[in-house]
Amino acid sequence: VRDGLWMPSVRLDRANTFGLPAEAEFVCRPKHLDELRTVVAEAQKRGLEWWVMGGGSNLLLGPQIGGVCLMPAITGIKVVVETEDDVTLDVGAGVNWHELVRFAVGQGWSGIENLALIPGTVGAAPIQNIGAYGVEIAESTVGVHVLRCADLGQELLPAEACGFSYRSSVFKTTAKGRYLITGLRLCLSRRFVARDDYPDVAQELRRMGLAQPVHPAQVAEAVTRVRRRKLPDWRRFGNAGSFFQNPVVSTEHFARLQRDIPDLAGYPAAKGYKVSAARLIDLAGWKGRREGAILVWPRQPLVLVNTGGGTASQVLTLAERIVNDVVRRFAVQLVPEVQLVGISHAISAESSAQDRQG
Numbered sequence: 001v002r003d004g005l006w007m008p009s010v011r012l013d014r015a016n017t018f019g020l021p022a023e024a025e026f027v028c029r030p031k032h033l034d035e036l037r038t039v040v041a042e043a044q045k046r047g048l049e050w051w052v053m054g055g056g057s058n059l060l061l062g063p064q065i066g067g068v069c070l071m072p073a074i075t076g077i078k079v080v081v082e083t084e085d086d087v088t089l090d091v092g093a094g095v096n097w098h099e100l101v102r103f104a105v106g107q108g109w110s111g112i113e114n115l116a117l118i119p120g121t122v123g124a125a126p127i128q129n130i131g132a133y134g135v136e137i138a139e140s141t142v143g144v145h146v147l148r149c150a151d152l153g154q155e156l157l158p159a160e161a162c163g164f165s166y167r168s169s170v171f172k173t174t175a176k177g178r179y180l181i182t183g184l185r186l187c188l189s190r191r192f193v194a195r196d197d198y199p200d201v202a203q204e205l206r207r208m209g210l211a212q213p214v215h216p217a218q219v220a221e222a223v224t225r226v227r228r229r230k231l232p233d234w235r236r237f238g239n240a241g242s243f244f245q246n247p248v249v250s251t252e253h254f255a256r257l258q259r260d261i262p263d264l265a266g267y268p269a270a271k272g273y274k275v276s277a278a279r280l281i282d283l284a285g286w287k288g289r290r291e292g293a294i295l296v297w298p299r300q301p302l303v304l305v306n307t308g309g310g311t312a313s314q315v316l317t318l319a320e321r322i323v324n325d326v327v328r329r330f331a332v333q334l335v336p337e338v339q340l341v342g343i344s345h346a347i348s349a350e351s352s353a354q355d356r357q358g
């Protein structure tokens with residue numbers, strides 16, 4: 001173990017945006033590829049489990065997490081190719097996502113301006129194919145730089161190999177645990193075409209007197225204003241963004257739901273219709289309700305908030321009550337968007353607080 005690289009017994013309370021109490025057995029912050037390789041090789045040699053944490057904004061952490069928490073701190077934004085139309089960039093996994101958006105719009109490059117103010121790191125962005133206001137990172141991604149865990153070899157996985165879909169990719173599914181993401185290769189456009197079809201963004205742009213935006217910074221600003229209004233600031237109200245994914249239901253199921261809820265919106269998806277989880281949670285009466293210190297955010301019921309002193313167990317209990325209720329009322333199974341670490345219990349309609357204790 002190299003001095004200064006491995007830190008034992010590290011509290012992560014301030015490193016996760018939920019602000020939940022958690023302690024990691026070890027933490028390492030490798031600043032470049034070789035350091036990352038050394039740490040992983042060392043962990044493998046010592047038979048220690050390792051897991052990865054970026055900005056901790058999509059995680060539900062258990063109180064004691066064994067093994068090594070890797071926090072890739074590889075930084076840098078490098079232009080790889082530049083043409084009249086676009087620019088291709090390599091960005092380190094440890095770069096803050098919103099800083100990248102600010103940098104890009106500052107250069108007048110467009111493609112990620114709708115993703116302004118999403119917390120977290122560049123390395124985590126492809127994992128759940130971050131998306132907001134009608135845009136997903138998959139659209140600008142040329143490839144993902146990875147370190148293969150099996151042989152510590154380096155590779156640029158082309159976007160087509162990443163299996164991007166709504167809030168998902170191979171990194172979360174078929175290739176889970178196979179790679180460490182070390183960077184992202186993005187292609188951004190020099191020719192700005194506003195993606196302002198999302199009602200909230202269009203409305204905000206009109207409010208700003210910019211019904212026809214001419215620069216990506218204007219869209220980023222509109223998105224930032226909308227987000228500040230709707231979402232709790234995690235620095236004051238700990239949260240991990242949307243706790244659940246929007247569920248996709250079959251066409252028949254959607255028709256049945258619409259019979260009971262005529263104004264329920266549905267967006268065509270690969271296997272039916274995507275419906276708003278927030279709407280279902282709201283209809284089930286959960287908006288503004290709490291479990292211990294955990295509150296269902298009144299302005300956006302998809303967000304669970306730690307009002308102070310909350311625990312992962314309280315979050316799980318509340319999440320499960322919501323899941324059970326939504327299944328009972330609408331026969332829709334909500335699936336968490338947040339990733340559980342150091343928690344052996346999965347959130348599902350069948351499980352209960354009692355199972356967890358047992």
Ligand SMILES: Cc1cc2nc3c(=O)[nH]c(=O)nc-3n(C[C@H](O)[C@H](O)[C@H](O)COP(=O)(O)OP(=O)(O)OC[C@H]3O[C@@H](n4cnc5c(N)ncnc54)[C@H](O)[C@@H]3O)c2cc1C
Binds near residue numbers: 181232239
């Ligand atoms: C207030 C708020 C608003 C949000 N809004 C949105 C939104 O609009 N759209 C959206 O899509 N998400 C949103 N999120 C969720 C979150 O910001 C994103 O999922 C983000 O990409 C997570 O980045 P992170 O660095 O914090 O990842 P973490 O939470 O630290 O990790 C998330 C997952 O990625 C893995 N991981 C992280 N880095 C790496 C790496 N380098 N290599 C391999 N695995 C890695 C972790 O192991 C974990 O499984 C929001 C969260 C908050 C708190």
